[in-house]
Amino acid sequence: MKCPSALGVLIYFCSAVSSQGAEFGELRHKLVEEVAASARDDGFPLSPRVIAAMEKVERHRFVPAWLVPFAYLNHPLPIGHGQTISQPVVVAVMTELLNVKNGDKVLEIGTGSGYQAAVLAEIAKSVYSIEVIEPLEKQAAERLKSLGYGNVTVKMGDGYYGWPEAAPFDAIVVTAAASQIPPPLLKQLKPGGRMVIPLGMQFVTQYLMLVEKRADGSVTTRQIVPVAFVPLTGGH
């Protein structure tokens, strides 16, 4: 693991004693500044509400204890069960792309650590999240509850059919890898709504797919490489 800053380690051990952890705020602030700058450089300037959400959610609460000193590095981290917590810049850009507003209802397929749900919950009215790995679902549900995210509902189950009881949704994020986009999810997306899917492997987000449902119900997708890496041919 890349060396955490000396401050991070110090705060980690201090906070273990004091159980306060408020000192992480400074590290988080630095991380969010870094994330905002890189997202801007990539062509996805973050809106104030996304920045505020990223500032507020305590990422160190969403990683295993031994990784807490690394929580505020702009890295993906393992969370067990073969899953990871995404790189903060990817979470921020995905949240931005979802264009979530106050009062929105959001569906998430693949709760994982619950971090993305928490970030969304800072902005949206309610977040519904489905996880397929039982222990992760349990952990995330407890974690989100203990952190006071009363507007997040987590359930264990098959994400394919979405959450018909709560549908339709203003935004859907599908973080669990799939070879296809389940048609029921598209159906549960409101006209004008947005769906974001990161594609790649654990630790390695290759590109993001933004699915937009038009008012007439037709869908288009935008494929986004979350890094400013153009032009593809040098010398142009």
Add this chain to the structure above:
Amino acid sequence: MPMSRPPLIAISLLSACMLAYEVVLTRLFSMVLWHHFAYMIISAAMLGYGASGTALALLKEKIAPHFGAVYLTAAAAMAFLMPAAFLLAQQVPYNPLELLWDTTQPAKLLAIYLLMMLPFFCGGLSIGLVWWRFGREAGRIYAYDMLGAGAGSLGVIGVLFLLPPERFLIMLTALALLAAAIAVIELQMKQRSLMKAFIGLALLVAVVPSGNWLEVRPSPYKDLSQTLHVAGAHVVAERSSPLGQITVVENTRIPFRHAPGMSLNSTDEPAPQLAIFVDGDGPSVLTRFDGELAPLDYLDQLTSALPYHVLETPHAEPHVRRHAGPHVLVLGAGAGSDVLQALYRGAGEVDAVELDRNIIDLVKKRFHEFAGDLYIRPDVHVHEAEARGFVNATHKRFDLIQVALLDSFGIASAGLYGLSESYLYTVEALQTYLSRLTPGGVLAITRWLSLPPRDTLKLFATAAVALEREGIANPAARLVMIRGWKTVTLLVKNGDFTGPEIDAIKQFSRERSFDVAYYPGMRADEANHYNLLDKPYFFEGATALLSTQRQSFIDRYKFYIEPATDNRPYFFRFFKWSAAAELFALRKQGGMPLLDWSYPLLAATLVQAFIASILLILAPLAVSRARRSLPPGRMAFYFLAIGLAFMFMEIAFIQKFVLFLAHPLYAIAVVLCAFLVFAAAGSRLAGRWHGNADAGRYLILAVAGIAAFSLLYLALLPYLFRFLIHLPDAAKIPISIALIAPLALCMGIPFPTGMARLASTADDAIPWAWAINGFASVIGAVLATLLAIHLGFAAVILLAVLIYTAAAAALRGQG
């Protein structure tokens, strides 16, 4: 103590164990990680041997009085270290996916490398001791040693049909302990109780039950590991063979719905499926089929369904009238998804080619009801064969050749295959496929979509070059590419696409919200409508690749998209140093996932091989008394050169024979066997010339032989392979050995010739000669792979010839 005879049978067994271990490790690494890591394992083995040589040179005086005890201890240590080193290496949390974030990952890789070295160190020590002690009988020792090595490396193939690789590790322990027991008898040692103890231990080990402790633990980020975490997933069948570990997983709670890149306009739900993983990668799926086509509607919603719509176009090829449905060949049929698609689209006849008999058997037997007897239908002919071999040998002609999408999305896009040889997508492969199409027939290849575009543009360029090599004046008229949100399908037609066909392609794509990326005569404003990219990268790329600017475009492109060839079959390598620097600079912005990790990893392995071999092989000599007896510069160069050149040849031939023998494990086992046994025979031959005034001339003859055979093979192997590739393994294995034999025989001569020269001039420097040669072998194994990726096998082989020539010149100068 008597000890008048060398323990020849024991030597033979130990040598067999070590070689078998070397080969089986490649199998195990494929299961745990994503690659066989042959170059790294061979390098670690060489490091073990080299370090044992150095240890022996420094400690032999101290060891001498305890020869029997040290010999047996080393053999027993090797026996237990074989499984132990692997099981410990599994505990190292090495994760190539984290390489870009986690600066401790290279250290973890180094730990694995050093652990892998240990059994070879002990084995090398025990065999080296016998060499040293019974030097007078070196010839016989060598013969038994290499007989064992050859049997060990080849025997793996047979045993892995019977035993899973982890169980095989334990059997190797038992065998090595048995070797120790036999050594007690052969050395006429008085402590017969020792023999009984070793036999007892061997029996105990052989029957020890497998359990959690012996489990192969694949990376938690492999597809199978990820799938098994999902609630309700459970394994319903497992099969093991040298070709791979097959795992069939069922999940009725959260079912598999594998429909790669299905159109977003579709509301179809796939029929129930079982997921099939090979070495934990995949999945490909076995879909329930009861003869009803309606549940298969989703198969028409994939980009891979496009060629059927082209073939059904009325009046597409007026001179070709198809009375029945198209005759389809599916390459890499797996559990039959593409076969089902063919049947769904009304194929008249389907030939399905699958390499792994276990997969075919699962569909034919164990799950035949679930699969609706898919592989025993009269209109489906299943062939257990390697794709290239089958296509080369077949006299049939097909309306459609469909190259199945069997690798998983993540692996291909994450660069995990960057070092893997893949002969399925080379220029020569495409030429072969095209030659088996009926007039108007279509070759269809579907790949995952990667962004920025990598493999699809490489494939497009490959197809263009293949068409040109086939003498097609205007390849642009024969190519079509469409892309969905997750897959890309390339069509290459045996004939120009017609207007109605292009209309059908446009309609197919429009109805499914797929984008046409290229068709003959396409306008820029027709690209990029449904799956929007910042720019129409695919259309622009395809157009540039068909223009006179192709080479300049390839050179300027930030990823390596030069077409793969049989000489450089690294289809999945996209790494360019120039882009690496840029991506590294963008790492905090999410740039790292675009960087192909495997290439820098190879470079890191070279650095660690270099440092480890200096520290463990050369440095101990340099700080010992031996530092006063350095060999003359020319001799040092000689042993360095022949060590490097030998490894260059061996690694290049392994990679080259992957095409012929259809699988890396077969190539590793067979090529190692041939090189070891016949190089040993060459050494024996050279041994007879010791003291002969003509030894120098024989060396020149040997190097001339190396050059002649190498050049001959460079010219002939492609033709020989094409001609013989369809033969069964039982024929191909002896043919491979016979082909390598004369070359290896010549390559066995330079080492003993140099040793004899050194013995007559600077006897004290012999440990240095061993050490320098060992050092060269350690780095040579890795360096050869690196050079093969950059320059191709031909260049690596030519370089080896040049190095051999320089070595011979150096020795002549010395003489």
